[in-house]
Amino acid sequence: MNTVNFNVDGQDISAKKGMTVMEACEEHGITIPKLCQHEALENVMACRLCSVEVNGKQILPSCGLQVDDGLKIQTQTDHLKKYRRKILELIYRSENHYCMFCESDGDCELQDLMYEHEIDRFEFPRMYPEWPVDSSHDYIIKDSNRCIRCGRCVRACDEVVGNHTLSLGGRGINNRIIVDAGVPLGESTCTSCGMCLQVCPTGAIFSKLSMFKGVKKECDMTTTTCLSCSMGCGTNVYTKTGHIVEIEGADIHKESGGQLCEFGRFKPLANKGERIKNVILREDGEEKELSLSEGLEKASEMLVKSYRISAYASGDLTCEDLDAFAYAMRAHGALFDVVGAKRHRFETEVKRRINMIEGHFVTDIREIMKADNILLYDTSIYHTHPILASYIRRATSNGTKLITIDAYEDKFWNHSDKSITIESPKTQLTRLVNQVIKEGKASIEDLSRVSSILGGLRVHPKDVMEIVNLLEEATYDIIIIGDEIIDRWSLRHIFELAKLEGSYVISLNHAGNQYIKNLETEGVYEEPEVAYILAGDEEDQADMKELIEKADFSIVQSARRSELTEMADLVIPSLTMFEREGTTIDINGVKNKVERITEPKGGIRSEIGFFEELAKMR
Amino acid sequence: MVRKEILICSGTGCLSAGSEEIEERLMDELWKHELEDKYPLTRAIKRTGCMGPCNLGPMIIIRPEDTFYGNLKPADVERIVEEHLLKGRVVYDLLIEDIDGRRVEEFEKLDFIRGQKKVVMRDSGDIDPSSLEDYLKVDGYMAARKAIMDMERNEIVKEIKDSGLRGRGGAGFPTGLKWELAAKEISDQKYIVCNGDEGDPGAFMDRSVLEGDPHSIIEGMMIAGYAVGADQGYIYVRAEYPLAIRNLQKAIRDAESEGYLGENLFNQGFDFNVELRVGAGAFVCGEETALLSSIEGKQGRPKYRPPYPVQSGLWGKPTVINNVETFGNIAMIIKYGSEWFRDIGTEGSPGTKVFAVAGDVENTGLIEVAMGTTIREMINIAGGVADGKRFKAVQIGGPAGGVIPEQYLDTPIDYDSLKEAGTIMGSGGFIVLDEDTCMVDVAKFFLDFTQDESCGKCPPCRLGTKRMLDILDKITKGNGEAKDLDKLQDLAETIQATSFCGLGQASPNPVLSTLKFFRDEYETHVHDKKCPTGTCKALVEAYTINEETCVTCGRCIEVCPVDAISSGENTYVIDPEKCISCSECAKICPVDAISEGDEK
Amino acid sequence: MAENKPKVATACMCGCSGCHMSFLDVDEFVKDLAELVEFQSSHVIMDVKEIEKVDIGIMEGTITNDENVEVAKKMRENCDILVAWGDCACFGGIMTMRNFEKVDKILEECYLEKSDEESVVPDDELIPTLTDKAKGLDEIIDVDVYIPGCPPSADVIRYGLEKLLEGEIPKLDKDKLRY
Ligand SMILES: Cc1cc2nc3c(=O)[nH]c(=O)nc-3n(C[C@H](O)[C@H](O)[C@H](O)COP(=O)(O)O)c2cc1C
Ligand code: SF4
Ligand code: SF4
Ligand code: SF4
Ligand code: FES
Numbered sequence A: 001m002n003t004v005n006f007n008v009d010g011q012d013i014s015a016k017k018g019m020t021v022m023e024a025c026e027e028h029g030i031t032i033p034k035l036c037q038h039e040a041l042e043n044v045m046a047c048r049l050c051s052v053e054v055n056g057k058q059i060l061p062s063c064g065l066q067v068d069d070g071l072k073i074q075t076q077t078d079h080l081k082k083y084r085r086k087i088l089e090l091i092y093r094s095e096n097h098y099c100m101f102c103e104s105d106g107d108c109e110l111q112d113l114m115y116e117h118e119i120d121r122f123e124f125p126r127m128y129p130e131w132p133v134d135s136s137h138d139y140i141i142k143d144s145n146r147c148i149r150c151g152r153c154v155r156a157c158d159e160v161v162g163n164h165t166l167s168l169g170g171r172g173i174n175n176r177i178i179v180d181a182g183v184p185l186g187e188s189t190c191t192s193c194g195m196c197l198q199v200c201p202t203g204a205i206f207s208k209l210s211m212f213k214g215v216k217k218e219c220d221m222t223t224t225t226c227l228s229c230s231m232g233c234g235t236n237v238y239t240k241t242g243h244i245v246e247i248e249g250a251d252i253h254k255e256s257g258g259q260l261c262e263f264g265r266f267k268p269l270a271n272k273g274e275r276i277k278n279v280i281l282r283e284d285g286e287e288k289e290l291s292l293s294e295g296l297e298k299a300s301e302m303l304v305k306s307y308r309i310s311a312y313a314s315g316d317l318t319c320e321d322l323d324a325f326a327y328a329m330r331a332h333g334a335l336f337d338v339v340g341a342k343r344h345r346f347e348t349e350v351k352r353r354i355n356m357i358e359g360h361f362v363t364d365i366r367e368i369m370k371a372d373n374i375l376l377y378d379t380s381i382y383h384t385h386p387i388l389a390s391y392i393r394r395a396t397s398n399g400t401k402l403i404t405i406d407a408y409e410d411k412f413w414n415h416s417d418k419s420i421t422i423e424s425p426k427t428q429l430t431r432l433v434n435q436v437i438k439e440g441k442a443s444i445e446d447l448s449r450v451s452s453i454l455g456g457l458r459v460h461p462k463d464v465m466e467i468v469n470l471l472e473e474a475t476y477d478i479i480i481i482g483d484e485i486i487d488r489w490s491l492r493h494i495f496e497l498a499k500l501e502g503s504y505v506i507s508l509n510h511a512g513n514q515y516i517k518n519l520e521t522e523g524v525y526e527e528p529e530v531a532y533i534l535a536g537d538e539e540d541q542a543d544m545k546e547l548i549e550k551a552d553f554s555i556v557q558s559a560r561r562s563e564l565t566e567m568a569d570l571v572i573p574s575l576t577m578f579e580r581e582g583t584t585i586d587i588n589g590v591k592n593k594v595e596r597i598t599e600p601k602g603g604i605r606s607e608i609g610f611f612e613e614l615a616k617m618r
Numbered sequence B: 001m002v003r004k005e006i007l008i009c010s011g012t013g014c015l016s017a018g019s020e021e022i023e024e025r026l027m028d029e030l031w032k033h034e035l036e037d038k039y040p041l042t043r044a045i046k047r048t049g050c051m052g053p054c055n056l057g058p059m060i061i062i063r064p065e066d067t068f069y070g071n072l073k074p075a076d077v078e079r080i081v082e083e084h085l086l087k088g089r090v091v092y093d094l095l096i097e098d099i100d101g102r103r104v105e106e107f108e109k110l111d112f113i114r115g116q117k118k119v120v121m122r123d124s125g126d127i128d129p130s131s132l133e134d135y136l137k138v139d140g141y142m143a144a145r146k147a148i149m150d151m152e153r154n155e156i157v158k159e160i161k162d163s164g165l166r167g168r169g170g171a172g173f174p175t176g177l178k179w180e181l182a183a184k185e186i187s188d189q190k191y192i193v194c195n196g197d198e199g200d201p202g203a204f205m206d207r208s209v210l211e212g213d214p215h216s217i218i219e220g221m222m223i224a225g226y227a228v229g230a231d232q233g234y235i236y237v238r239a240e241y242p243l244a245i246r247n248l249q250k251a252i253r254d255a256e257s258e259g260y261l262g263e264n265l266f267n268q269g270f271d272f273n274v275e276l277r278v279g280a281g282a283f284v285c286g287e288e289t290a291l292l293s294s295i296e297g298k299q300g301r302p303k304y305r306p307p308y309p310v311q312s313g314l315w316g317k318p319t320v321i322n323n324v325e326t327f328g329n330i331a332m333i334i335k336y337g338s339e340w341f342r343d344i345g346t347e348g349s350p351g352t353k354v355f356a357v358a359g360d361v362e363n364t365g366l367i368e369v370a371m372g373t374t375i376r377e378m379i380n381i382a383g384g385v386a387d388g389k390r391f392k393a394v395q396i397g398g399p400a401g402g403v404i405p406e407q408y409l410d411t412p413i414d415y416d417s418l419k420e421a422g423t424i425m426g427s428g429g430f431i432v433l434d435e436d437t438c439m440v441d442v443a444k445f446f447l448d449f450t451q452d453e454s455c456g457k458c459p460p461c462r463l464g465t466k467r468m469l470d471i472l473d474k475i476t477k478g479n480g481e482a483k484d485l486d487k488l489q490d491l492a493e494t495i496q497a498t499s500f501c502g503l504g505q506a507s508p509n510p511v512l513s514t515l516k517f518f519r520d521e522y523e524t525h526v527h528d529k530k531c532p533t534g535t536c537k538a539l540v541e542a543y544t545i546n547e548e549t550c551v552t553c554g555r556c557i558e559v560c561p562v563d564a565i566s567s568g569e570n571t572y573v574i575d576p577e578k579c580i581s582c583s584e585c586a587k588i589c590p591v592d593a594i595s596e597g598d599e600k
Numbered sequence C: 001m002a003e004n005k006p007k008v009a010t011a012c013m014c015g016c017s018g019c020h021m022s023f024l025d026v027d028e029f030v031k032d033l034a035e036l037v038e039f040q041s042s043h044v045i046m047d048v049k050e051i052e053k054v055d056i057g058i059m060e061g062t063i064t065n066d067e068n069v070e071v072a073k074k075m076r077e078n079c080d081i082l083v084a085w086g087d088c089a090c091f092g093g094i095m096t097m098r099n100f101e102k103v104d105k106i107l108e109e110c111y112l113e114k115s116d117e118e119s120v121v122p123d124d125e126l127i128p129t130l131t132d133k134a135k136g137l138d139e140i141i142d143v144d145v146y147i148p149g150c151p152p153s154a155d156v157i158r159y160g161l162e163k164l165l166e167g168e169i170p171k172l173d174k175d176k177l178r179y
Helices: A021-027 A078-094 A109-116 A152-160 A195-199 A292-305 A319-331 A341-354 A365-370 A386-397 A427-439 A447-454 A461-473 A488-501 A542-550 A563-567 A607-616 B012-017 B019-032 B074-087 B132-137 B142-150 B153-163 B175-184 B205-212 B214-228 B242-257 B288-295 B324-343 B375-381 B415-420 B439-453 B459-476 B482-498 B502-506 B509-517 B519-528 B555-559 B584-588 C018-024 C029-036 C066-078 C086-091 C093-100 C103-113 C154-165
Strands: A003-008 A011-016 A051-054 A058-061 A072-074 A140-142 A166-169 A176-179 A205-207 A220-225 A234-240 A243-249 A279-283 A286-290 A309-313 A335-338 A373-377 A401-406 A418-421 A477-481 A504-507 A530-536 A553-558 A570-573 A582-585 A591-594 B005-009 B045-048 B060-063 B067-069 B191-196 B232-238 B262-265 B270-279 B319-323 B352-359 B365-370 B391-396 B402-405 B429-434 B543-545 B565-567 B572-574 B594-596 C007-012 C038-041 C054-060 C063-065 C079-085 C130-135 C145-147
Touching: A003 A021, A011 A021, A051 A078, A058 A078, A078 A109, A078 B459, A078 B482, A152 A166, A152 A195, A152 A386, A195 A205, A195 A243, A220 A591, A279 A292, A286 A292, A292 A530, A292 A553, A292 A570, A292 A607, A309 A319, A309 A542, A319 A335, A319 A530, A319 A582, A319 A607, A335 A341, A341 A488, A365 A386, A365 A477, A365 A504, A373 A386, A373 A461, A373 A488, A386 A401, A401 A461, A418 A461, A427 A461, A427 A488, A477 A488, A488 A504, A530 A542, A530 A563, A542 A553, A542 A563, A553 A563, B005 B012, B005 B019, B012 B019, B012 B205, B019 B045, B019 B074, B060 B074, B067 B074, B132 B214, B132 B242, B142 B214, B142 B324, B153 B175, B153 B214, B153 B324, B175 B214, B175 B319, B191 B205, B191 B214, B191 B288, B191 B324, B205 B214, B205 B242, B205 B324, B205 B352, B214 B232, B214 B242, B214 B270, B214 B319, B214 B324, B232 B242, B232 B288, B242 B270, B270 B288, B288 B319, B319 B324, B365 B375, B375 B391, B391 B439, B402 B509, B439 B459, B439 B502, B439 B509, B439 B519, B459 B482, B459 B502, B459 B519, B482 B502, B482 B509, B482 B519, B509 B519, B543 B572, B555 B565, B555 B584, B584 B594, C007 C066, C018 C054, C018 C079, C018 C086, C018 C154, C029 C154, C054 C066, C054 C086, C063 C066, C066 C079, C066 C130, C079 C086, C079 C154, C086 C093, C086 C145, C093 C130, C103 C130, C145 C154
Parallel strands: A003 A072, A309 A335, A309 A530, A373 A401, A373 A477, A401 A418, A477 A504, A530 A553, A553 A570, B005 B045, B191 B232, B191 B319, B232 B270, B352 B429, C007 C038, C007 C054, C054 C079, C079 C145
Antiparallel strands: A003 A011, A051 A058, A051 A072, A140 A205, A166 A176, A220 A234, A234 A243, A279 A286, A279 A570, A582 A591, B005 B060, B060 B067, B262 B270, B352 B365, B391 B402, B391 B429, B543 B594, B565 B572, C063 C130
């Protein structure tokens, strides 16, 4: 039998075996107070507020107690209420809880419980702890004086982000959150994902970008999809009077834990660039402001009279935006490309040449956490794809072996089992690995032979053997290729390796929207007469800048002033990620909705409409 | 002539009392009298573990006549060698005076020893703990041989179950049952762990056993390993016990090289290894789940049970964790049988218990008694209350225990009776408190300890104990309010009911039991702002000397136990900060110039 | 009837009088109230400052100086039921922001560091001395009824008064309780 029957407050309840009493109760609408328990995290039973009476005698925390046949649970006896009140008061009065001037006032789980328990007076005097407030981080403030030591942040950093930056240290009342070995958060191994502040029940960790902007409970909340990279993270965006107050991760379940990264949570709010309200035309060293229709005019004029047109779009747009832009540009005979698409084209070419089937590609990146062995080419994904990086770290905490290969410093240095630094072409190493797999170990034993073949051999045969051995030991290995690997030779060897070993592959590119894989793109003229760049939120893409420099006339359509717009001849307003609406495709191939969060505040209301017009003006 | 043996106690207590110097002197003297052949160093002088009566150190026993010399000074050695060893005459004035003033010759006849029943401490003080040979001479590893060669696994479990042995680590959980549960678990790997964290303030029972008889613990663990099917053992010792660590390391090495640890023991295909783990010494690491985490190299914080260690302990494998003293009993039970063991002690608590007796008694030290011995008898063994003072209470069970007042002096010492009397057996703390002890202060002492040692995970323990301590502090400073006593009671109830682990749950006990038996003392502090024993400084009204009457005879200076009095110009002055209001000065003053109060 | 009307006094310590303002938001209930009770003193609606024997004493504001202490004690002596109005009186309120620094340091910062050169820290015996910490009422005197909030809404204030007039000690449930 997989269900058990038991009784809560006189009500018969059945629940799945293995559930905790708290989970079962919640399923049946019985709420039990809690502070340390969090659905995305392991239960540690620290706060003791969820204590219930079991079979009339024991008092046990319901978040740790497993359901069992015949249990008799009481959740609301007078004793329990008294204990909970006492614990709440102990917490409230021992730390500096002054709701009146606390950032979390109104959004605080401790405060909610204080109200719920109708605590209107206190027995204990205040203790006035004096822990220094840590505001060293760009986005996060950590105030241990309001910390209730529930340990959620520690577990989040540990279990969800796999980063182990936070820990609890110190005995008795000196127990507190410690960052790394006691450094300020801003100087720590923190990846700025903000997971800790999302799970913190109180005002002990909060965001500088959201503080005192509004009470979340009183905000409108919209669930949408982050466009910053291809992970397709769901976000809950809180707005008040049309302004964004805070962004939180939406998928709060055990696997992603509602994680977001710096780009999803903080960067969009940190954007300081001035919005572009009017079209700007730079002519003869002068800057002129034009209306949108004048801008449209000017753009079409340039397009119509030119033959070599390069159209280049950011990868962080919706499918609909990309379609509309592509259509308009094609109408003007432009060559069309999107950030990240080049890498995809190379990949497709290599796949065709070596007959690599789609079955080799991972369809759910969370599979990373199940692999025995991960071979990672290009560790810069630590910063470009932080969520994926977190899955790798979590995998290594659970025993997955990690081999990293990078031309520069290994960003996963404290997680990898084998770290190889090798300058491009990385192909050398992989080719040797392939050779050993194909021809047997003997083929590399003759060191001199190998080195003579390769001339200046930069690969150590020992490294090759180690990779071979790790690959052979593992039954489930995943090869991850970062977006900086753009030479076809490397891709070819890596894919070959995957074929030889039966490994699965995750291949990343720069685009946030993987719709680029469905789009027809062909690469652009390197020295065009006109370059039309749809940048959206993008601010410093090197290849966009290069294109502008080489073009006779450049048009940049951007939401904010940036280096790009300063270089352009014609600047047209664009939308931010929160003003767009439509769909996006994530790395798993799933189509997600993108909701309009705020009304467009720049000089354009509908980009799609604009491109439709432009398409007509041939 | 029978070969003589000189046993010199080298337990931590005696070492710090200067036993090494005595030993050196002894060797010098033997050399001087050209006795080196008769008393070759390795044979005749034997460093033993703790003999028990620690406040008599340094001490030696001369065998075979069993003459006991204690409180030795280096100068005494010469006489012992010249008189006792050369001429065969006992040095009468170096013998220890017993309670009745009689000088006792033989160690076994000391009141302190006569009342004891030694099972766990059987070899400590008798053998050289660093010598496997010595241990083998007292039938060492015979019980393991018997268990492994002649007994079935379930027979061993049954024998231990039948013996009624209960865990000596504090909770008194039946050891046989624990082993049975572990034996039933099916797993490719099981572990035996010996808990030698011993964190109670003032406790040193486990340390003494580990120092004085390390092999007996290894043997006990080995038998446990065989019984439940474990081949790996860990002994967790706190880093503050360097001698225990050294002796254990040597014992493990010797046992390994002589084939008492390792593979295929006694040719029965049973493997058993023991590793030593040294802990950082946090009190909460003594809690079993915290201890296991600590062995695994993680932070020593308690974990939720179930699963219990017997189901999922070290690295998730079934693990038997027992206290040092518990393991110390095993070999004896296997050797003599459960019947024999049951004959010692009481029905519900068979066997003996070792106590670290401290406080206001004549003789402090380790005392092992049969369960069922009364508290009064214990105190008598320790020579009664020191300095002829009146008995007030005894604190049993350490920071998790409570006090027992005079009216319960005849309570037998066993798990159930102590519980009934409002305290616990604990791990063996036994502190006798005389009439001069302030009970609020006692409660404060223990609470201060626990709140400092709380791991900080759960609010009732982390913050509740701090608040209780604050209230006690307030009371002892004379700022107590009537409602404070209720607040203490309320807090205590919440902490007991909701704390995560035993440390928190038991932390209010010292307060509750003093409050139960000595409530009037608390009330005097709170209402009258007085500390009846004069312990709480802030409540003491210092004595003052009347300048006019004082004749500067200086007698008061001599009697003041805390040197609070100094000479002024034409009078003497009492420093109110130092004065403890003992009234000695007032009593001795010939002109009645000294009285209580006036100035605070 | 008239002579049996319960007597009420209100007082404001260190506070913004916001609670009293919020009280005035009870609108026409003020009129009913005037029928039901007799105001002995109240700085917002009358001129009497001296507190005499009353049934219900209502206090707003934080205790931050020795005058506040004196007024609080006087109120306690002279009333049967003492009501703390607002976060300040209940828990210390916004004034507790100064509790993270020593009094001297704060005075120095306010009057010397952050002001022009001639400024001095006021030191006149007419000016009440600051207490070491800003305190809620119950750190000085016993409080019977707590109506926290900044300010408590008119509805909550009204509820509290109604209950008191019915002879009950009001207790705020979770919907009325706000810190
Ligand atoms: C706070 C705390 C501290 C403890 N310290 C010790 C200790 O120092 N030594 C010990 O043997 N048991 C200690 N225990 C008890 C252990 O958790 C465990 O019950 C014991 O080691 C089991 O062995 P036993 O059955 O032989 O007694 C402690 C328990 C708690 C809650
Ligand atoms: S953390 Fe919560 S309870 Fe604490 S002061 Fe802030 S809002 Fe109030
Ligand atoms: S900072 Fe927040 S999440 Fe972390 S332990 Fe403190 S209260 Fe809990
Ligand atoms: S009761 Fe105390 S020692 Fe035990 S888990 Fe809680 S805080 Fe830690
Ligand atoms: S929610 Fe269960 S102990 Fe905190």
